[in-house]
Amino acid sequence: MATGTTEYAVRRNPEMGPGGTPVLSPTEPFDAPEPELGSETMLVNVGPQHPATHGVLRLVVELDGETVVSVVPRLGYLHSSFEKLGEYRTFNQIVTLTDRMDYLAPLIYNCAYVMAVEKLMGIEVTERCKVARVICMEMDRIFSHLLWLGTWAIDVGAFTPFLYAFQQREKVYTLHEALTGARITTSATRIGGMMADLPEGWTKGVREFADNLPATLDEIDTLLTCNAIHIGRTQGIGAISAEEAVNHGLTGANLRASGVPYDVRKDRPYYDYESYDFEVPIGCHGDCYDRYLVRMEEMRQSIRILHQALDRLPGGPMDVEDPRISLPSKTDCMSDMESMIHHFKLITDGIPAPAEDCWFSVEGSKGELGMYVVGDGGPKPVRWRIRPPSFVNLSAIPKLAEGHLMADLIMINASLDIVLGEIDR
Amino acid sequence: MTADSSSGGSFSGFDLVAAGPGVAREDTGAAPAPGSVAPGNPSVTALRERFPGAVLRNEICAGDEDVVYVDPARIAEILRWLHDDPDRHYDHLADVTAVDYGGGRPLEVVYQLWSIPHRAALRVKCELPLDALEIESVTGIWAGANWLEREVYDLFGITFAGHPDLRRILMPDNYAEGHPLRKDFPLRGRFSRAEQTRRALTQDPEDYYVPGEIAERVPQVVEEAGAAAGEGEGAG
Numbered sequence: 001m002a003t004g005t006t007e008y009a010v011r012r013n014p015e016m017g018p019g020g021t022p023v024l025s026p027t028e029p030f031d032a033p034e035p036e037l038g039s040e041t042m043l044v045n046v047g048p049q050h051p052a053t054h055g056v057l058r059l060v061v062e063l064d065g066e067t068v069v070s071v072v073p074r075l076g077y078l079h080s081s082f083e084k085l086g087e088y089r090t091f092n093q094i095v096t097l098t099d100r101m102d103y104l105a106p107l108i109y110n111c112a113y114v115m116a117v118e119k120l121m122g123i124e125v126t127e128r129c130k131v132a133r134v135i136c137m138e139m140d141r142i143f144s145h146l147l148w149l150g151t152w153a154i155d156v157g158a159f160t161p162f163l164y165a166f167q168q169r170e171k172v173y174t175l176h177e178a179l180t181g182a183r184i185t186t187s188a189t190r191i192g193g194m195m196a197d198l199p200e201g202w203t204k205g206v207r208e209f210a211d212n213l214p215a216t217l218d219e220i221d222t223l224l225t226c227n228a229i230h231i232g233r234t235q236g237i238g239a240i241s242a243e244e245a246v247n248h249g250l251t252g253a254n255l256r257a258s259g260v261p262y263d264v265r266k267d268r269p270y271y272d273y274e275s276y277d278f279e280v281p282i283g284c285h286g287d288c289y290d291r292y293l294v295r296m297e298e299m300r301q302s303i304r305i306l307h308q309a310l311d312r313l314p315g316g317p318m319d320v321e322d323p324r325i326s327l328p329s330k331t332d333c334m335s336d337m338e339s340m341i342h343h344f345k346l347i348t349d350g351i352p353a354p355a356e357d358c359w360f361s362v363e364g365s366k367g368e369l370g371m372y373v374v375g376d377g378g379p380k381p382v383r384w385r386i387r388p389p390s391f392v393n394l395s396a397i398p399k400l401a402e403g404h405l406m407a408d409l410i411m412i413n414a415s416l417d418i419v420l421g422e423i424d425r
Numbered sequence: 426m427t428a429d430s431s432s433g434g435s436f437s438g439f440d441l442v443a444a445g446p447g448v449a450r451e452d453t454g455a456a457p458a459p460g461s462v463a464p465g466n467p468s469v470t471a472l473r474e475r476f477p478g479a480v481l482r483n484e485i486c487a488g489d490e491d492v493v494y495v496d497p498a499r500i501a502e503i504l505r506w507l508h509d510d511p512d513r514h515y516d517h518l519a520d521v522t523a524v525d526y527g528g529g530r531p532l533e534v535v536y537q538l539w540s541i542p543h544r545a546a547l548r549v550k551c552e553l554p555l556d557a558l559e560i561e562s563v564t565g566i567w568a569g570a571n572w573l574e575r576e577v578y579d580l581f582g583i584t585f586a587g588h589p590d591l592r593r594i595l596m597p598d599n600y601a602e603g604h605p606l607r608k609d610f611p612l613r614g615r616f617s618r619a620e621q622t623r624r625a626l627t628q629d630p631e632d633y634y635v636p637g638e639i640a641e642r643v644p645q646v647v648e649e650a651g652a653a654a655g656e657g658e659g660a661g
Contacts, residue, residue, distance in 0.1 A: 075594055075595060076594065076595040076596060079596065081605055083580075083606060085612075088612055119488070120487050244568075246541065249570075260541065262517070262541050267544050356487055357490075357492075359487075359520075368519060370520055370537065372522060374524055383525070387519060387522075424595060
């Protein structure tokens with residue numbers, strides 16, 4: 001071979017080296033020996049302050065290369081023991097705790113809680129109140145799904161759907177504010193009714209929102225549903241079979257994506273949901289992509305329910321006409337003594353509940369939201385328990401994520417649609 | 426909006442207000458003697474036939490909710506049968522929780538069952554005396570019971586025998602003040618604010634990163650000595 005050059009550092013290429021200039025040979029593969037790498041796994045800490053964990057969630061992930069070997073979620077960063085606090089409050093005072101759990105769909109929590117207490121006390125609310133609560137709950141289902149959709153799109157790498165979704169969410173914030181005076185912590189319900197009747201023009205605002213939303217959903221649909229990157233990131237990722245999904249206690253869109261048509265609105269109807277015309281979308285693969293499709297369709301179905309509820313919203317009183325439950329009007333309190341004492345008694349003493357227990361579940365935005373209230377004859381609950389859908393859904397994440405890549409774990413977490421305020425309570 | 430716009434004339438006295446709306450239902454006779462209620466759910470009758478000794482009594486709560494009290498020693502067997510039997514098929518375990526009524530009364534463990542194919546609900550309860558807070562885990566029947574039982578263990582101190590990973594879940598691993606949802610637990614915790622802060626700051630985060638130990642970590646609860654020391658410096 002050539003002289004004057006070091007054999008292994010640079011090789012002479014007779015064809016390309018005019019005048020014997022040494023050049024690097026790009027054609028010959030470098031025959032490196034297999035490196036002696038250890039097979040040690042690596043622990044990666046995701047969170048608690050990580051945007052892709054959707055809240056203050058910490059996942060301790062054991063990785064083999066880029067493959068997830070195990071996931072151990074660590075909770076409790078937002079724990080404020082609402083259930084304990086509830087035992088020290090009268091039934092109406094607890095309402096303000098409920099919207100702090102799922103701040104993405106506060107009205108559903110307000111409604112679910114008072115519905116459980118009303119069932120325990122045997123109160124039948126007025127027709128107007130029922131329909132108004134259905135409007136509130138369906139509006140907040142869309143509200144929550146829109147946030148999920150936006151953050152889901154960000155996790156998959158698309159920023160535009162996030163902005164489109166938040167434009168629509170802003171309209172719901174405005175409707176919240178018009179209804180209750182607060183944008184997030186609504187506290188809109190009371191035992192036996194609502195904090196106030198619907199403000200004038202509010203139903204028109206809801207109707208406008210319901211009319212405009214499909215156009216936004218269509219736009220996001222165009223951007224995501226057939227997008228190759230989106231499909232590549234989500235199809236076949238985090239799949240779970242129907243039996244396993246039921247066994248793991250999954251509910252809501254996560255369960256329906258696996259093909260189980262369990263929806264509390266259909267299976268245990270409350271507030272005349274059986275008389276509304278809507279479909280329950282189900283998936284067939286149980287993967288992240290199906291969960292996306294199911295939630296997209298759920299928003300469209302919620303719009304249908306919204307239209308029907310707005311059409312049938314009757315007039316009449318919002319609160320039950322029972323002085324043991326409902327407060328007298330402010331005008332009466334200011335003008336006559338009996339009403340003022342009545343108001344004072346109800347606020348200071350609270351409304352006693354019978355010594356029984358009651359379980360009531362509604363279809364929340366995240367899954368089956370159950371409220372278990374135990375009374376003892378007094379105005380405070382002995383035990384107030386929330387069945388948190390996100391908590392149970394998240395408990396399946398080790399099962400869903402193990403064997404997938406680290407990047408898939410982010411999508412699986414996004415597809416479960418969790419809210420940490422409710423998980424930690 | 427107003428319940429009583431006609432200047433307070435439609436109700437007759439404040440004793441009615443004080444009694445609350447629960448009285449109306451008791452008048453209709455919805456709460457007869459326990460143990461002899463005709464159940465609305467056929468599973469209760471079937472359960473009595475299948476496990477004659479283990480079903481202690483049954484009730485109907487809040488109008489239409491069937492509640493069965495069973496022997497805690499046989500809970501896993503009973504729930505296994507309710508899950509597997511094709512006529513029962515309670516495949517969805519909605520919730521596992523506990524209730525402390527205080528005053529030395531036994532703690533209740535409550536299972537909310539739902540059958541997706543049969544659309545039937547059943548509440549199964551077990552009473553555990555305060556000196557024997559242990560019950561068999563149902564994680565082998567429903568995988569979803571895992572975190573729910575951990576939460577009950579964390580907040581009530583009920584041990585679930587056979588649970589694969591019984592650690593605290595909402596409270597920190599080394600939380601030494603006890604079990605917050607018990608009635609004897611004060612609302613602000615057992616330790617003073619200063620002690621709580623000191624303990625939070627002296628936690629070692631490196632504890633959580635030991636490979637191989639993350640699955641089988643045991644709870645590091647500092648026992649009675651720590652609780653007594655904390656109370657000494659002024660709880661509440």
